[in-house]
Amino acid sequence: MASSTAIRAPRTPKGERTRDAILAHALALATRIGVEGVTIGRLAEDLKLSKSGLFAHFRSKEALQIEMLRMAGGRMIESVVKPALAAPRGEPRLRALFERWLAWEQSPSLPGGCPFMAASFELDDRPGPVRDFVVQNLRDWIDTIAGAARIAVQEGHFRADLDCEQFAQDCQGIGLGFVHASRLMRDPQARARADRAFDALVSAARASTDRAASRAAPDRRPASPAAVVNRRDASPAPAAARGRRR
Amino acid sequence: MASSTAIRAPRTPKGERTRDAILAHALALATRIGVEGVTIGRLAEDLKLSKSGLFAHFRSKEALQIEMLRMAGGRMIESVVKPALAAPRGEPRLRALFERWLAWEQSPSLPGGCPFMAASFELDDRPGPVRDFVVQNLRDWIDTIAGAARIAVQEGHFRADLDCEQFAQDCQGIGLGFVHASRLMRDPQARARADRAFDALVSAARASTDRAASRAAPDRRPASPAAVVNRRDASPAPAAARGRRR
DNA sequence: GACAGATCCGAACGGTCGTACTATTTTTCA
DNA sequence: TGAAAAATAGTACGACCGTTCGGATCTGTC
Numbered sequence: 001m002a003s004s005t006a007i008r009a010p011r012t013p014k015g016e017r018t019r020d021a022i023l024a025h026a027l028a029l030a031t032r033i034g035v036e037g038v039t040i041g042r043l044a045e046d047l048k049l050s051k052s053g054l055f056a057h058f059r060s061k062e063a064l065q066i067e068m069l070r071m072a073g074g075r076m077i078e079s080v081v082k083p084a085l086a087a088p089r090g091e092p093r094l095r096a097l098f099e100r101w102l103a104w105e106q107s108p109s110l111p112g113g114c115p116f117m118a119a120s121f122e123l124d125d126r127p128g129p130v131r132d133f134v135v136q137n138l139r140d141w142i143d144t145i146a147g148a149a150r151i152a153v154q155e156g157h158f159r160a161d162l163d164c165e166q167f168a169q170d171c172q173g174i175g176l177g178f179v180h181a182s183r184l185m186r187d188p189q190a191r192a193r194a195d196r197a198f199d200a201l202v203s204a205a206r207a208s209t210d211r212a213a214s215r216a217a218p219d220r221r222p223a224s225p226a227a228v229v230n231r232r233d234a235s236p237a238p239a240a241a242r243g244r245r246r
Numbered sequence: 247m248a249s250s251t252a253i254r255a256p257r258t259p260k261g262e263r264t265r266d267a268i269l270a271h272a273l274a275l276a277t278r279i280g281v282e283g284v285t286i287g288r289l290a291e292d293l294k295l296s297k298s299g300l301f302a303h304f305r306s307k308e309a310l311q312i313e314m315l316r317m318a319g320g321r322m323i324e325s326v327v328k329p330a331l332a333a334p335r336g337e338p339r340l341r342a343l344f345e346r347w348l349a350w351e352q353s354p355s356l357p358g359g360c361p362f363m364a365a366s367f368e369l370d371d372r373p374g375p376v377r378d379f380v381v382q383n384l385r386d387w388i389d390t391i392a393g394a395a396r397i398a399v400q401e402g403h404f405r406a407d408l409d410c411e412q413f414a415q416d417c418q419g420i421g422l423g424f425v426h427a428s429r430l431m432r433d434p435q436a437r438a439r440a441d442r443a444f445d446a447l448v449s450a451a452r453a454s455t456d457r458a459a460s461r462a463a464p465d466r467r468p469a470s471p472a473a474v475v476n477r478r479d480a481s482p483a484p485a486a487a488r489g490r491r492r
Numbered sequence: 493g494a495c496a497g498a499t500c501c502g503a504a505c506g507g508t509c510g511t512a513c514t515a516t517t518t519t520t521c522a
Numbered sequence: 523t524g525a526a527a528a529a530t531a532g533t534a535c536g537a538c539c540g541t542t543c544g545g546a547t548c549t550g551t552c
Binding site: 031032033034036037111112113117118120121122123124125126134135138139142163165166169170172173174175176177178179180181183184185187189190193194196197200204 | 277278279280282283357358359363364366367368369370371372380381384385388409411412415416418419420421422423424425426427429430431433435436439440442443446450
Binding site for chain 3: 295296
């Protein structure tokens with residue numbers, strides 16, 4: 001990544017800068033070799049720190065993993081969700097979410113793709129705080145999509161009886177299928193197909209003259225559209241990790 | 247079988263039985279903790295073998311991983327593809343493929359789900375023979391789906407200008423979305439939503455009165471429908487299955 | 493029942509893992 | 523500027539990693 005160029009104006013305390021550099025590098029590493037694959041020794045070597053010096057920034061490796069994913073979550077909100085919220089309510093916002101999501105997946109700062117997608121399959125059977133954190137973040141993300149779909153219904157873009165949770169799972173599937181075809185199979189058409197699949201999904205959600213929904217009863221939960229804001233840390237305790245709030 | 251020579255049922259050699267037991271256990275383990283997470287020591291302890299004794303069955307850990315995935319591929323063909331081939335050509339066979347695929351994903355012998363799906367995200371950025379093997383198997387699988395869709399076109403079940411590769415990627419996405427919702431998010435409705443998504447996909451492939459295909463040019467490749475039969479091992483050598491000399 | 497190979501074990505190797513403890517340096521701020 | 527605080531280095535630990543090797547034990551065949 002680009003050198004820090006931190007000449008003068010070290011507003012941020014030294015430790016925090018190092019810490020962020022560690023997390024950024026750990027994150028980039030994790031996208032390639034997996035969350036569990038990130039190693040203290042490897043990190044220290046890459047960043048020219050001693051193992052113990054690096055380790056001192058986190059009480060444990062598990063904490064490092066969670067902080068790393070917290071940074072990923074923050075970045076994702078910043079570069080996917082927030083910009084999409086600037087788009088008009090309804091279908092345009094939904095499209096913005098989808099498009100920025102795939103763009104984020106291929107962001108140069110994430111050489112191995114979205115860490116949450118990878119972690120979904122890496123940690124799905126390994127209980128613990130890290131898994132919990134991933135689940136929380138992905139729940140927020142899916143709620144964001146479902147909420148945006150719900151708004152599209154309110155705006156009259158989508159038909160009234162649309163199952164928004166179903167829409168969200170379908171959407172997630174398109175994204176996962178895209179990553180699969182793109183990263184693993186190296187299919188150059190993966191992106192075009194993902195776009196077409198999304199178009200078809202939106203198209204089906206629009207058409208109200210369709211026989212479509214076999215289930216007559218739509219979900220009834222209030223389901224706040226602002227799920228993004230409701231985002232919470234995995235750790236129940238106030239935490240305040242090392243005193244250094246931001 | 248040829249009974250003329252009447253060889254007295256050559257009970258499978260001892261070593262091979264052990265070997266299969268090792269692979270079966272390694273496979274079950276890998277579905278939970280990942281392909282790279284399987285460890286010689288852990289395997290030996292579980293199976294009450296010595297590390298070296300176990301290791302002697304494979305020239306390297308990499309070979310163990312590949313053999314393990316080969317077993318998984320064989321099982322998948324046996325319990326998903328072959329039975330589905332018994333279903334009538336066209337849409338029924340496609341449905342059988344999908345249904346058996348999800349059933350296989352939740353088979354009790356795979357406590358952590360389909361190893362190939364997990365490996366898709368675990369190994370997508372780690373080049374090497376293991377990744378190559380996974381890619382090969384998944385390519386065969388996707389070709390199987392695309393081939394079945396092509397047959398459905400021939401049978402008149404699906405519209406003539408259907409993009410079968412697109413269909414396959416969409417299908418893969420539904421499966422991945424299912425695993426994501428089911429295993430990670432523990433959503434009890436995951437399966438029902440996957441079924442609905444598949445129904446919608448098939449439905450869209452059927453309707454020929456739809457404006458549907460924006461792309462006028464359908465793919466033109468011959469694309470043998472019998473992709474299943476074309477399946478090849480990753481290793482270029484003939485590799486007689488049970489020969490297993492070293 | 494003996495012999496040959498297949499099968500398995502025990503010990504050991506050099507590494508890396510996460511983590512703990514104690515110095516030593518560097519930053520921060522009165 | 524100097525002392526308190528924070529950041530980093532050094533060293534060590536036990537555990538486990540994949541792998542090697544020589545020898546013990548078992549299996550199947552004549």
